[in-house]
Amino acid sequence: MRLAILVLDGVFDTGLTALLDIFATANELAGTEGPASRTFDVKLVGIKTRVRTHLGFSIAVEPLTSVRRPDWIVVPALNAKQPERIVETLARPDVREVISHLRKWHGKGIQIAAACVGTFLLAEAGILDNGEATTTWSLAPFFRQSYPAVKLNDSRMVVASHRVATAGAMMGHIDLAFWLVRQASPELATLVARFMLIDKRSSQGQYIIPDYLAHADPLVARFERWARDNLAVGFSLQEAARALSVGARTLQRRTEAVLGKSPLAFFQDLRVERAQHLVALGYDIETVSSEVGYADPATLRTLLRRRLGRGVRELRSDRG
Template sequence: MRVAILALDGLFDTGLTVFLDTFAMANEQAAAQGFPAPPFDVRVVGVRRRIRTAHGLSTAVELASTIGRPDWVVVPAPSVRQPDRLIEALARRDTRDAMAALRAWHADGVSVAAACIGTFLLAEAGLLDNREATTTWSLAPFFRQRYPAVKLDDSRMVVASQSVVTAGSAMGHLDLALWLLRQTSPELATLVARLMLIDKRSSQAEYIIPDHLAHADPLVERFERWARDNLSVGFSLQAAARALSVGPRTLQRRTEAVLGKSPLAFFQDLRIERAQNLVSIGYDIEKIASEVGYADSATLRTLLRRRLGRGVRELRAEMQR
């Protein structure tokens, strides 16, 4: 597999090194197992001859126009975390040139992939329109607002949509690298994951901090505060809308536009977050159920297992490690 890592100024250093180290480990283990040749030919390329990372490390790269046709082009994340700074980064000349190169590669049948905030480059280039995709959960509300044509599911860690693959938050670079390894050799990918102590994570959902997302919009932020104050009472769309002085449809539309989910689903997220916190400090399950608005613990147990894949006993065991 020929892989071109498209590097731009200000990139997230860890993202680049994760790709390089994971592919290097794979080639090393392939040689030890008697592969006739390294399975991965990895090049770091750019639209300029040198790039400077976010930590100020300067390195020479190959010009993207000179390397021939790769099988995959992979985009590490730029090291920006605020929407206004990201808009500036997307408007830079080198970023626009990189997006033009991505469109040309994709039109030529080359597969493209990106992790974390690197997914914004694919979306800005139009390569995610009408496709399923994921991104870093912390910027998902901004992503939804800027790219409404993308079918975003920020709960997922890796999303493959034909010849375009996206991965989630910062260490999603690891998940994307392993996904690419599996396309060549599932056995080699498993070995590398074990040697590098990489956990299998199919979802970002349990890492998401609900109130962080809510702050992306004033109405949703007010709804989040109302929801936390009313967890023990239970959810009512009409009551929430009345308390916020808006119509139920307005609240429904705004939460779906910003969070990608209904007010009830977000309320359930807050219930899960609160329940996890109470489990961690040793509350009885019946008391926890009452605190988050359930008349009995059976419903809460079912919700925890459905959302987190683990029950109360497993969660308590994790907290004690």
């Protein structure tokens, strides 16, 4: 598999090295280290012949025009963690040039992958329109507002759609690399994961901080505070809207636009977050259920397992 990793100034160091280390380990474990036969033929490419990473390391890269047609172009994240920094980064001349290339490459049938903030370059190029994608969960509200034509599912770790693969926040570079290795050989991917002590993760859901996302919008932030105060009581859209002095439809539309989910689904997120915390502290499941508005502990057990992929016993081990 020929991979061209597109490297720009300010690249997120850990993301880039995670990609390189996983592909190198896969080649080593496959016993195909020779250039002519290795499983993954990886090239670093860019607009310049040298780039500087976010931490200041200088890296030599090959010109885009000199690289043989790859099977995948992989875009690691640039180090921009806030919306205003994303806007500044996307306006850079070298980034605009790369976005133009991405659009052309995708039009020629080349497959493209990106992780974390790298997904914003793909969205800017328009190649995510009308398809599913994921991105770093902390920037999901900004992503939704910026690219409404993209079907964003920020709970997913890796999403493949229309010859494009996207991955989630920061360490999602690892998940993207393993996804690419699995495309070549599921058995090799399992072997690499065991050697590198890395688990397969299908969801970012357990890492999302609901109140962080809520603060992207004043009304949603107020709804988040109301929801936390009423976890033990239960959810009512009409009661929430009345308490916030807005119409129920307005609250529904705003939470869906900002969070990509209904007010009830967000209320459930807060229930799960609170229950997870209390279980980890050692509270019995009956007390926890009452605290988050469930009369039947079995219902809460099912919700935790479905949302987090772990049961009460596993969550208790989080106390370490």
